[in-house]
Amino acid sequence: MSARRADSGGIVVIGLGRFGCHLAGSLTRMNREVLAIDRSPAKVQRWSAQLDRVVQADATEEGALRQLGISSFGRAVVAIGASVEASVLTVLALVELGVPQIWARATSQKHAKILASVGAHHVIFPEAETGDRVAHLIVSRLLDFIEFDDDFAIATVRVPESLVGRTLLELKPEERFGVRVVGAKLPGERFRYTSDDTTLPQGGVLIVEGGIDQVQQFAGMR
Structure with missing residues (x-):
């Protein structure tokens, strides 16, 4: 991990679906410190060989993120697309932990408004x-x-x-x-x-x- 750049405390990628895993891989190839999180054991096992640090956790739980030291990271990307509720709760947890930059993936305009209202600094529509x-x-x-x-x-x-x-x-x-x-x-x-x-x-x-x-x-x- 020491060879990775950890400026601003590194980057957290939450959700290892198609978008999240490609994002985490690209950031890793750019020599960035990346912590990837997913609640699925199968996805964690699948990507553990390709990413530096992959952890199984429920990112909607502030306590779980706190135990992982997420508050020391400068940026977080909520790449969850399958569950609006999970993405919103995850953003809320990151806000409570004081993460300086929170990026969140939205699947609709209504979803985007909710993410922005609860504290996401940047909302993205990768498919669109x-x-x-x-x-x-x-x-x-x-x-x-x-x-x-x-x-x-x-x-x-x-x-x-x-x-x-x-x-x-x-x-x-x-x-x-x-x-x-x-x-x-x-x-x-x-x-x-x-x-x-x-x-x-x-x-x-x-x-x-x-x-x-x-x-x-x-x-x-x-």
Whole structure:
């Protein structure tokens, strides 16, 4: 455990369903200290070989979480999706323990309102967010896509053939297309920040930011 980064006391992931186990695994691969908790002995046994620390416990019980030292962790993610009651009670227990950052998975807008009202600092909709992202990728020429609030997105796109060999100073993408090109990558190389002198490369990939429609239109140029 000493090799893991424990900034802010590490991260607790509660609930080892599909979302929770993937989240815990990703955090572990990022070299973070992770404590995974589930009430199911079968799930705990299944993931104990792949995660650093997996514990069987009823996370709705404040006393059980206290015994595990959860109050020393800086962040907790309530990934429970099967039971609204269990997720809400778990958030309440974490609030009582004074965990500074509580993230909670919601399965509906009503569920989200309840989680926020009892003390969750961040409420997430992983299925809905993934569905929106995949939908954009299916219907456009985007390689990857992240949507933010207020109609703003960052995406990776292939350099449109009609723009190959031209500089950003010449193209003025913000004026002409309503997007900003912030990074460029040649095949086999790493992404680099762009400048006015950057020439758009054949077969290259760009990082583009702007309005969702504008980003999609830019990616669809021939």
